[in-house]
Amino acid sequence: MNRKINIALIVVIVLSLTAGIAAFFLKPAAWADAGVTTVTAPEQVKAQRPPCFPDPEANYIKLPETENLALGKKISSGEYTDVYAESNVNDGKTDTYWESKGFPAEMTIDLGGEHEISTVGVRLNPSAVWEARTQEIAVQVSTDGEQFSEIVAATRYNFDPNTGNRIRIDFDKTGARFVRAVFTMNSSARTGGAQAAEIEVYE
Numbered sequence: 058m059n060r061k062i063n064i065a066l067i068v069v070i071v072l073s074l075t076a077g078i079a080a081f082f083l084k085p086a087a088w089a090d091a092g093v094t095t096v097t098a099p100e101q102v103k104a105q106r107p108p109c110f111p112d113p114e115a116n117y118i119k120l121p122e123t124e125n126l127a128l129g130k131k132i133s134s135g136e137y138t139d140v141y142a143e144s145n146v147n148d149g150k151t152d153t154y155w156e157s158k159g160f161p162a163e164m165t166i167d168l169g170g171e172h173e174i175s176t177v178g179v180r181l182n183p184s185a186v187w188e189a190r191t192q193e194i195a196v197q198v199s200t201d202g203e204q205f206s207e208i209v210a211a212t213r214y215n216f217d218p219n220t221g222n223r224i225r226i227d228f229d230k231t232g233a234r235f236v237r238a239v240f241t242m243n244s245s246a247r248t249g250g251a252q253a254a255e256i257e258v259y260e
């Protein structure tokens with residue numbers, strides 16, 4: 058007798074669960090009648106900033122949105138500090154960086170062919186732990202990799218996390234295959250060399 062009651066209870070429970078699941082999946086229209094609103098989730102691949110929050114990058118120095126010609130290209134430089142090898146300077150990541158051993162420090166990028174270029178950008182990690190600093194940089198260009206001409210004389214640029222820890226060097230459009238950034242000073246007390254997370258070149 059008890060066994061029959063147990064079976065009957067199990068049947069009732071199973072039927073109730075089945076009905077509940079069916080109602081959940083098959084009757085959204087009934088929910089609407091009950092005051093429930095269904096909202097389709099937007100397509101989203103990263104965290105979105107609600108409009109009421111200020112844009113943390115609003116004051117960042119703008120760099121061109123065109124192709125960065127330096128990305129992944131052949132580069133050459135002198136000695137570097139510790140593990141901060143030159144290959145970090147054009148890997149497309151701001152959390153990897155090149156640090157030279159001493160000054161002057163030259164970083165030469167072979168664009169692989171001649172381009173009409175007009176902007177060089179230098180980035181440090183935008184994180185606030187990379188406090189503001191000044192670096193002195195000149196820009197030289199070449200078409201053959203041997204004869205270089207200076208198109209921007211040594212100038213002191215302020216890197217500041219409030220403006221994205223990046224600087225932009227603009228000059229008259231010039232034909233170049235090789236671009237060389239010459240660093241001659243870094244005000245950061247943490248290093249005796251040049252630092253760059255990325256050096257970028259744009260037409």
Ligand SMILES: [Ca+2]
Nearest residue numbers: 145150153254
């Ligand atoms: Ca990098």
